[in-house]
Each structure stands twice: as structure tokens, then as C-alpha cells.
Amino acid sequence: MDIERIRQQFPVFSMPTLKDTIFLDGAAGTQMCKTALDASLQAAIENNANLGGHFSTSSIAQREIDRARCAAAALVNANCAEEIVFGQNMTTLTFHMSRCLGRSLRKGDEIVLTRSDHEANISPWLELAKDLELTVRWLSFDLNTYGFNISEIESSITERTKIVALSYANNVTGTINDVAAVAALAKRKGAIVYIDAVQFAPHGVIDVQALGCDFLVCSSHKLYGPHHGILWGRLELLEALIPYKPRPTSDKPPFKFETGTKNREAIAGALGAIEHLAWIGREFGGSSEQADKRQQIVAGTRTVVEHEQVLVQEVLEGLKGFTGIRIYGYCEPIELCRRVPTVSFTLDSTPSEVVSQHMAERGIRLWYGNNFSTETIRALGLDENDGVVRISLAQYTSQDDVHRFLSAMDNFS
Ligand SMILES: Cc1ncc(COP(=O)(O)O)c(C=O)c1O
Incomplete structure (x- = not known):
């Protein structure tokens, strides 16, 4: 999948005020693609x-x-x-x-x-x-x-x-x-x-x-x-x-x-x-114009999943090296087919809210807290308000986004 062509389908990336922003908040809401707008x-x-x-x-x-x-x-x-x-x-x-x-x-x-x-x-x-x-x-x-x-x-x-x-x-x-x-x-x-x-x-x-x-x-x-x-x-x-x-x-x-x-x-x-997803299927997923909409959507989704799995693996590998980090939903060996590219963690040294503020100051948008999943947060034994730091990748996430996020984490190592 050509990530630059995908990003061109999202007008938000050509807004001068948001040019250097990294959106790792897709699980709370993704940016809108051009066909939808x-x-x-x-x-x-x-x-x-x-x-x-x-x-x-x-x-x-x-x-x-x-x-x-x-x-x-x-x-x-x-x-x-x-x-x-x-x-x-x-x-x-x-x-x-x-x-x-x-x-x-x-x-x-x-x-x-x-x-x-x-x-x-x-x-x-x-x-x-x-x-x-x-x-x-x-x-x-x-x-x-x-x-x-x-x-x-x-x-x-x-x-x-x-x-x-x-x-x-x-x-x-x-x-x-x-x-x-x-x-x-x-x-x-x-x-x-x-x-x-x-x-x-x-x-x-x-x-x-x-x-x-x-x-x-x-x-x-x-x-x-x-x-x-x-x-x-x-x-x-x-x-x-x-x-x-x-x-x-x-x-x-x-x-x-x-x-x-x-x-x-x-x-x-x-x-x-949904048309956008079908377009990805036609452009990058090997589905033809003649294929029906379902086939195009399936091909588009599989293409996106492949892209996201490469990046989430890099995120997980990068994060697990930090001392005092707990990643929730992560177990060895990583089975990428058993998870979506949403990664939540806490740091022993720093409240999730502080991590979130630190990232926001660097143009990195992510969520912290319970994310309205209070039962899960409680079951994980976490503070219900401070919860976790959560990043979620999307089809428009680039490798550069991942690298910038991981280097912004260096502050806490
Ligand atoms: C797993 C899950 N279910 C339901 C919802 C609520 O969806 P909606 O905003 O469409 O009400 C969310 C929102 O974040 C969610 O993450």
C-alpha cells in the first residue's frame, strides 16, 4: 500500500495548521477521507x-x-x-x-x-x-x-x-x-x-x-x-x-x-x-473494477490490515524496551492476527495524563484514561481515572509517525 497516496485521500494532512500532527487517536475517531467529506x-x-x-x-x-x-x-x-x-x-x-x-x-x-x-x-x-x-x-x-x-x-x-x-x-x-x-x-x-x-x-x-x-x-x-x-x-x-x-x-x-x-x-x-475502502481494494488489494463491492471491501480491508500489522509490531517491539512499562493486551509470542493496532500501556514512573500532555506538546494526539472501558480498566487493576496511555494506528499512520512517537517516549526512559 502506498502510504503517501493514502494520506493524499485525507484533506486534514494538507491543512497548514495540522501538517506536522500525528494522529494516534483513531480508536476514538478517525480523520475523514475525501470521499466521505x-x-x-x-x-x-x-x-x-x-x-x-x-x-x-x-x-x-x-x-x-x-x-x-x-x-x-x-x-x-x-x-x-x-x-x-x-x-x-x-x-x-x-x-x-x-x-x-x-x-x-x-x-x-x-x-x-x-x-x-x-x-x-x-x-x-x-x-x-x-x-x-x-x-x-x-x-x-x-x-x-x-x-x-x-x-x-x-x-x-x-x-x-x-x-x-x-x-x-x-x-x-x-x-x-x-x-x-x-x-x-x-x-x-x-x-x-x-x-x-x-x-x-x-x-x-x-x-x-x-x-x-x-x-x-x-x-x-x-x-x-x-x-x-x-x-x-x-x-x-x-x-x-x-x-x-x-x-x-x-x-x-x-x-x-x-x-x-x-x-x-x-x-x-x-x-x-465504504467507497474509500473499496477504492483501496481496487488500487492496492488486487481487486478489479469488475469485482463486486464486497470483494473490493474485503481486499481493501486486508490491505489496510497488512500495513497496520507491520507498524504495530514496530510499536510493540519499541515500547517493550522501556523500563517500568506495562503493556496491556501484549503477550509473547505476538499474535498480530489476535489484536487490532491499539496499544495501551502505563509507566511506573509517570501518570498517563502526564504522558498524554507531553505528547500533545509535540503534536502527537493520543488518549489517556479509562476510554469508557471501566470494567476492563478495573479488571486490569488500574486507576479508573488515569487509566492507560492509548495509541491506536490507522490506515494513514506512517512509519515516520511511529518513529516520532517512539522517540518522544525517550523522555521517560
Ligand atoms: C468498543 C467501543 N464500542 C462502542 C463505542 C461507542 O461508539 P459510538 O461513539 O458510535 O457511540 C466505542 C467508542 O469509542 C468503542 O470504542
Whole structure:
């Protein structure tokens, strides 16, 4: 992959004020690619109308949403575009969907949550459990491998389990969880499986058919698009669920879950972001113009993953030499296929907040703290506020970015 050509697709790198900036904050939100920005702008200028009108701006707006749904369906390998629901962000979609799923739950039913999840896939279910008096069971993760323990999964998911909510990749440790194995166990017990793929989506090929889950959610703003959420749900389930919606809104999925006026600028931008991934597949991944969108997206994602794996290996090798460093999610030997390029660490000598300030002064943007993964931070035995220093690589991260970050770390050696 030609990193310079990739960076040219991101207007932020030609802004004079941001020229020397290093973005290592992609896990919190990536920079927007040009195709996403152009598509959002076009939606706001050329087809700015509500849906359902007989005039051109309205029909073009509808066509763009239909195209975005098809592209998102290709991204996750859905059966059809009707399985894609757009919403404000992953958190809001999950609160909404948890309420809809809750309509069929009763006091004493069980749900399974994990300590490897962001609050966005914990709090909605805890609120539901409080309201309906559900029993919550927790899956922990192994502090050596950072993955789930299969025997614990087997004992936690029972005939009483109605929902299992878990993350595809942890936003602190970077661990890719074996969601297919959990889904298989859960489905055997008749439970619904709800997957948070926010952190996995930019760094891996999603295939909901192979995963065997029922719902999967991700965010366009971690995928080089604007702030918006994308939910995939199995069509029979979406059809059966009773939504919370205004009466005149359609009773059919996905429309029944998309309440109010749609954020068409964001949906158009999400389409632009997926098109960008397909473009990488065509340019660098060996996928042809003739290949279908799914094949191009898969090729694009694999190309990006290859690039990121080289860099994350360099980061991990570089960091492990520092004295008094603890890297979370790192175990020997490094299995790059089991992690996304997000690396969190603490220094015995220095609070994470101080490291973050030091980096910010050098134009290096990264995050510190609990990153909304309080269960993970607690399980790691860390301070809930100071948490970790977290860097996350993206498709536009260059080797020079990595070198500059590692040399800025020299201050703490
Ligand atoms: C793993 C994970 N899940 C969910 C979210 C929340 O996503 P959204 O901003 O779309 O609500 C985040 C945000 O950082 C995350 O890292």
C-alpha cells in the first residue's frame, strides 16, 4: 500500500495548521477521507431535501440512502440492505435496540455481559436489567491471554440466557475476541447475540454470516466517515421486534427503527467511507473494477490490515524496551492476527495524563484514561481515572509517525 497516496485521500494532512500532527487517536475517531467529506457536502448542497417527495432533490436523497444501505450490507456481508439500520452512533443504537429486545424479557431472565466491553455495550443492558429485574452474568477475561475463558463461557450461558452482548475487539487491550465461539455456544442455548464491532471494523473483515450472531454494530466515525452508527440485524428478528416509534413511521425494517428525520449528510458520508475502502481494494488489494463491492471491501480491508500489522509490531517491539512499562493486551509470542493496532500501556514512573500532555506538546494526539472501558480498566487493576496511555494506528499512520512517537517516549526512559 502506498502510504503517501493514502494520506493524499485525507484533506486534514494538507491543512497548514495540522501538517506536522500525528494522529494516534483513531480508536476514538478517525480523520475523514475525501470521499466521505465530498459525499456529505454533496448531500448538504445538491440533494438537501426530506424523503418521499416527487421532486429531484428528494428522490436523489432517497437513492443515496439506498446506496449507503447496500454498501453497509456489503461491509458486513448482510443478506440484504433491509438488515441495515442507521442511527446517531453505536451507543444510541444500542440503547434503542436494547429497549426493543427488552419488550419480550421477563423478571429473572438472564443476560450475559463482559468485562472486555466498552460502556456502550454494557450500560444499555444494565439499565434494562434494572428496569426488568433481569439477572446479569459477567464474563471475565484472562489476564495472561486477554481473551475469554471457554469454560467460563460454557458455565455462564444457560437455558435462561436471553441475550449475550460482547465486543469483537477491546478498545483498551486491542484483543480480538473469539466472538464466533461465544455466538455458537449462545445460539445452542437459544440466546440472542449482540456484537459491538466498533473497534474491529476498521481493522478486520466482518462477516456476520460466519460469526453466526444476531446483531452487530459499528461506527462510521472510526471508519474514516462522519459521526454515525451502523447496525446490522438478522431480518427475521428486525421484522419481529416491536420498535419505539412515531405512529406514522413505517412498520417495516429498517425504517421502523430509524425514528425522526435521518441524518442524510452522515449517511452519505458513511457511504463515501465504504467507497474509500473499496477504492483501496481496487488500487492496492488486487481487486478489479469488475469485482463486486464486497470483494473490493474485503481486499481493501486486508490491505489496510497488512500495513497496520507491520507498524504495530514496530510499536510493540519499541515500547517493550522501556523500563517500568506495562503493556496491556501484549503477550509473547505476538499474535498480530489476535489484536487490532491499539496499544495501551502505563509507566511506573509517570501518570498517563502526564504522558498524554507531553505528547500533545509535540503534536502527537493520543488518549489517556479509562476510554469508557471501566470494567476492563478495573479488571486490569488500574486507576479508573488515569487509566492507560492509548495509541491506536490507522490506515494513514506512517512509519515516520511511529518513529516520532517512539522517540518522544525517550523522555521517560
Ligand atoms: C468498543 C467501543 N464500542 C462502542 C463505542 C461507542 O461508539 P459510538 O461513539 O458510535 O457511540 C466505542 C467508542 O469509542 C468503542 O470504542
